[in-house]
Amino acid sequence: MSIEPEQATPWAPHAGVSPVSAPARVSYDHVVLPGDFPDPTITRIGDTYWASATSAEWGAVFPLFSSKNLLDWELVGHVFPDKLPDWAGSNFWAPEFHHENGRTYLYYTVRQKGGVLCVAVASADHPAGPYHDHGPLVGQAAGSIDGFAMPDEHGQLYLIWKEDGNSCHQETPIWAQRLNPERTALIGEPTELFTNDVRWEGPLVEGSALVRHDGWFYMFYAGNSCCGKGCNYATGVARARTLLGPWEKHDQNPILDRNTTWKCPGHGTVCELDGRWFLLHHAYAAESHEFVGRQGLLSEFTWNAEGWPEFINRSPQAPAPRDLARFNVADEFAGERLGLEWQWPITAPKPAATVRHGRLHLAATDSRLGTIIARRTHAATYKAATTLDFAALPVDTFAGLAAVGDPYNALAIMAGNGQVQIWHVRSGKQQTLAQAYIEPCATLTLHLEVWGGQRYRFAYSTDGTTWQPLPTESFSLNGTYLPPWDRGVRVALIAQGAGETTATFSNFIIRNQR
Incomplete structure (x- = not known):
């Protein structure tokens, strides 16, 4: 991560005094x-x-x-x-x-x-x-x-x-x-x-x-x-x-x-x-x-x-982060392994995640939310999306996109068994708030949008162009409960299922907003 140093205001001479050339003083007061x-x-x-x-x-x-x-x-x-x-x-x-x-x-x-x-x-x-x-x-x-x-x-x-x-x-x-x-x-x-x-x-x-x-x-x-x-x-x-x-x-x-x-x-x-x-x-x-x-x-x-x-x-003199676009994420899963920025809950073993030919293959587990890999957020208002190989998803395996405080607190849009569902997990108690059956399709794009860290909306698309909100009513879900007392919210990919099943993702995107 790179920060452009700010230059301090040059010295302004008194009237009638010739200015003296001096190097500007670099400010190091930044979010590093x-x-x-x-x-x-x-x-x-x-x-x-x-x-x-x-x-x-x-x-x-x-x-x-x-x-x-x-x-x-x-x-x-x-x-x-x-x-x-x-x-x-x-x-x-x-x-x-x-x-x-x-x-x-x-x-x-x-x-x-x-x-x-x-x-x-x-x-x-x-x-x-x-x-x-x-x-x-x-x-x-x-x-x-x-x-x-x-x-x-x-x-x-x-x-x-x-x-x-x-x-x-x-x-x-x-x-x-x-x-x-x-x-x-x-x-x-x-x-x-x-x-x-x-x-x-x-x-x-x-x-x-x-x-x-x-x-x-x-x-x-x-x-x-x-x-x-x-x-x-x-x-x-x-x-x-x-x-x-x-x-x-x-x-x-x-x-x-x-x-x-x-x-x-x-x-x-x-x-x-x-x-x-x-x-x-x-x-x-x-x-x-x-x-x-x-x-x-x-x-x-x-x-x-x-x-x-x-x-x-x-008090801190660092300016507030303004150019939030430089923290955007667009992971197309190139290369042979996940980047170092990805995280997972230490309460579970390191996830079995394989990167191959521009796809992330994430082994599912049946504990709590399932397998979680996540990225830190940099703003409280953002959009996130992922594209899932829906046709290849095994029966009784769900995969999706979530805002996660920890494995006990999350809001997720999940796909599996021919459905898309909204999962609400709070203090370890999971509810399905909405669900919709969809026609068979090769890929499914899942979308999450949040304002101020509090209001969440979800949508899905079978063609990457036409979006269907879920729930179908035009309202947002409250996510103020998500952050633990000592941590921020992550955006995560999730794979939940029994046995040796795998979910396959082709991208992961976060776009920060003001």
Whole structure:
């Protein structure tokens, strides 16, 4: 994904003074990870920047992006592209890089199967992988999340993390504890650095990211409620002369808060380019909010005379995404495999999806909605379509197009057994809202349209030209229930059926609207 840098307004001289030619200053305040990429992390290794973000309940887990200039990012792989660690269950959150002696470590949050949230670590000889998992480092009774590795003033590496006390109506201490020389286990005793004790922080502090500057350790952290329509997340900063404290919170916190364009900015990591400082963090675009999810923004900051970081207007300055057409999708299934942008629920094995001769062959399953492969959305208003080889669809196999929050919440237009149906899935309960019998045809094109993330309409065509709405009455369905509390809506292809049946698709299209 590429972003055209904006040029700052040139200096305007006073009357009578000859203008001085100076290069325009490039603005880096942009959405650099558009779509649902919460809790983004960034690091520089050699001449390349690397970024990742929360995956939550979608695979492949932990995307890996690379960039040479902070603005143009390429998705090059995933930390866990196919198989998850055997011990890990869900909630793949908050990855953080640490690079040392030619090896890259990724500290991440995950819920153990049948257990608590914990901080774990994986490592690789190259930041693009492949990664080897080393398992959990810490998992307190209330849960442990948001691990970040930081050397102290003596060069001893520590893990910084949050005790997830808000999950049980307790405080949320930030802890530090030394890592072993292999960086795969904690040694010694933990030290509490600080907790949520300031009003704006609400029930929690979390998402610690540390940097050392002019003899101080600075910890950027998030406070209050992260997610969903009622979020009030913001970013604060604290500093200390030594890693284990004492820590002093800035009296001007929060230093990064909402504005009319971006809501709930928080949980970011610091980076530097040519002497300029940035926080890569997430925020909701006010126009699309929870329907798209938390997007990855760069926000530049400077250091004031007192040594504290300052953001312009104490809020993200990235413009709202305007050229939404550059996020359109037109996948004709060329090549030999699905692109890296496709996702699937981690509650199921990686789907059996074969790309061959311009067709996607998706193996069906009979669990819940069936097999799901999905793409992130970038707007709350869009149109989507797919063309299905209807004549080749086996009996009792349904295939279609859906807006999906998760496997328990979806709106779908599905075809099978000579019919087209509208499926409404909410909290795991599925209803067929409408259905229509159609004459035999070779292909069937299914169409989904949504306004503002809330109103959905569906239609189908047997010839690609004439459209029949379903339901036949002219009304829309309400999809406000679709987004989970921490994720945006995806558009998905679905194949549901028993046995070894397969659905075949010839395209997948998303057209964003304003």
